[in-house]
Amino acid sequence: MTTIAKSLKPLALVFFVLLGTASWSQKAPAFAPDQMDSILYGAAYYPEYMPYERLDKDVDLMQKAGITVVRVGESTWSSWEPRDGDFQFAWMQRVLDRLHQAGIKVILGTPTYSIPTWLYKEHPEILVLHNGTAPALSDPYVPT
Numbered sequence: 001m002t003t004i005a006k007s008l009k010p011l012a013l014v015f016f017v018l019l020g021t022a023s024w025s026q027k028a029p030a031f032a033p034d035q036m037d038s039i040l041y042g043a044a045y046y047p048e049y050m051p052y053e054r055l056d057k058d059v060d061l062m063q064k065a066g067i068t069v070v071r072v073g074e075s076t077w078s079s080w081e082p083r084d085g086d087f088q089f090a091w092m093q094r095v096l097d098r099l100h101q102a103g104i105k106v107i108l109g110t111p112t113y114s115i116p117t118w119l120y121k122e123h124p125e126i127l128v129l130h131n132g133t134a135p136a137l138s139d140p141y142v143p144t
Contacts, residue, residue, distance in 0.1 A: 040105065042069035047095045048079045055095060059102045067104060072096075074109025078116035 045062075047055060062070065073080075073092060081087050092108075099106050115126060 038068065040069040042067050042071065042105075042107075044074075045070040045072050045095075046075065047072065048076045048091070055098055059098050059104070062104060063102055069105040069107060070099060071107040071109055074111050075114050077111035077114050077119075080111055081116060082118075084118050084122065 045058070047058070050058065072095060079088065079091060096106055096108075119126060
């Protein structure tokens with residue numbers, strides 16, 4: 001197993017653990033559009049870019065706007081794993097708990113498209129090549 005695959009394996013496990021509060025043993029009913037009691041209305045939310053103390057205000061604003069679902073977690077692998085093998089989950093658990101308390105559903109993304117700096121430094125070959133070359137280091141999408 002490659003180092004990259006070894007790094008992804010624990011991260012994938014985390015998402016299953018975080019989602020573990022849902023009851024997987026109950027069989028979901030068949031989809032029936034005429035039986036829907038609500039329509040999901042939502043947006044992406046990036047708490048990792050907001051001040052820590054702003055969460056309650058943001059959730060209150062979401063409720064006032066009628067938001068029923070938010071998508072989180074997909075853009076900052078470095079927040080989940082700031083160093084190789086050092087996984088941090090408390091920051092997102094706090095967000096998930098607050099959204100649950102507010103009755104807002106969550107789509108928890110996987111942050112695989114945004115690699116952390118440590119991964120690039122250890123494995124520069126991970127970069128996608130375009131026409132046989134890697135992006136220039138001055139490219140804003142290359143981690144520094």
